[in-house]
Amino acid sequence: MFYFLHRRFFHSSCRLPKKKSNAEQRWLARQANDPYVKASHALNFRCRSAFKLLEIDDKFRLLQPGIGVVDCGAAPGAWSQVAVHRVNSAGTEPTSPMGTVIGIDLLNVAPLDGAHFLSSHDVTDPATHAKLPDLLPGGRAHVLLSDMAPNASGFREMDHERLVGLCLSLLDLAETILRPGGSLLCKYWDGSLAHHLQDKLCLTFESVRSLKPHASRKDSAERYFLARNYRKPVSG
Template identity: 65%
Template structure:
């Protein structure tokens, strides 16, 4: 859905990520993985509901799902962040990153690699990755997770500030979403409200000049979120990474150059 009275929104597009999606080694690995999965497909389809069968077939045919298995990412959403970062260089060695809605941890995996929070390269500055989610997240070298924590809770904010060096972050990432109710407008409104909470939280933790990348579902309140972001960030872009399925209403706002002074 589009907001009434508003013209068509321009969306940034991407080419396939060079480092992650191309190269002979990647192709051989993915082809082998895909071949094995396709051979197993008839057995794995047995006993599934029609919707479950459709989901499995889609996963088997999805190049990003295959790539996530080949590269040991926890889920295909890692490639959404990889695409964004390959183009806009949001994540750099030494930066402090707060990953909201971190489960199952794929975005944190990318962040750990890009900011060098595991100290893999001793010649580069070592960053920090802190994730938070209502769900449990399996441990990850280079990241600290606050599991079973609500990002809207003031106690959670205090704990996050204790974990972040100087209680500040350079980048806030959010791929979080509410549990689907089946009512698109209601789910859209809930997700927009969650994103607005991140803007309020930015006043407490985000450094001036910092960045915020957040997922939202397109709908009647998208313009409200964009206006709030534009009020405190110097640049706001709407993105639709290729790893985000075309039929999905999922979009991302990349807001950069945070300019509101921290209290």
């Protein structure tokens, strides 16, 4: 009896770990050698995507002390970290005006000083839109940020279309909460509908440009549209 119990225990406790697939090994190697991953750890950013927003904001000065920002698809919170610092929503610069940062995500987002997160909220849902004016000074935001993306299906064109759909939904959100003259920065994956998305943005913003920050991997189809000087559409 002891022998069989002992053998069973030995088998379960010493099972060899599952061998990682080639794709998993390549991903781990890329992460280990990625300078932005290393820098995000050193600077306590929640993920490397923070450097995409930092690079864009350094060039175009979207985020100023005192303004209101809504971060769509905020998890895990790296873009909100950048926004909190740049708009001074945590009040760390007593001589500068305090801004506001609201983050929205279907997932749970860990608390961050200076940000108010609406976890388990759908950014495309009108019920979510209705909550935002009460959280923003004057009921309006100066900047909408979106680094959100759908879960990958493995079919590139389908994923591209779904992400374009998410970006288009931000125009409904903009109509609810974006100030005249405000800005929208949204991620998209390059593909057949990119020009359609750009045309739609051009209908309500004075300028729209496509950006590929250095922190975006060269082999990725990821790009960003920066739309500036919002003109609220006239209904009817």
